[in-house]
Amino acid sequence: MKVHVCMSVRGALNWNKAELKRNARAMSDKDGNPMTPDAVRSALMDELAQGHEVIPLGECDNFDFKTGCKGHEDKDSNAVGEGRGTPRTSQPLGSAGGGK
Numbered sequence: 566m567k568v569h570v571c572m573s574v575r576g577a578l579n580w581n582k583a584e585l586k587r588n589a590r591a592m593s594d595k596d597g598n599p600m601t602p603d604a605v606r607s608a609l610m611d612e613l614a615q616g617h618e619v620i621p622l623g624e625c626d627n628f629d630f631k632t633g634c635k636g637h638e639d640k641d642s643n644a645v646g647e648g649r650g651t652p653r654t655s656q657p658l659g660s661a662g663g664g665k
């Protein structure tokens with residue numbers, strides 16, 4: 566199970582000026598342009614206005630804006646269950662009734 570990191574919107578709105586300035590450098594808008602501290606704060610306000618308590622850091626397609634990432638099944642363990650086209654039988658042929 567993989568879980569993405571998320572950020573509390575309320576927590577981020579409580580950043581002081583120095584924190585806001587520092588964290589704003591790591592953020593970019595939808596066009597990839599750097600955001601000013603004011604733009605970051607305004608974007609956070611918008612999130613809160615939509616009822617979002619947390620926002621994902623990075624790509625997440627199973628995100629709950631109240632509680633964060635709901636987790637993702639491990640891709641490797643999924644592949645085992647799906648069998649990749651190999652027929653799966655509940656009992657191996659020829660071994661039914663065989664002793665252990």
Ligand SMILES: [Zn+2]
Nearest residue numbers: 569625627634
């Ligand atoms: Zn996720």
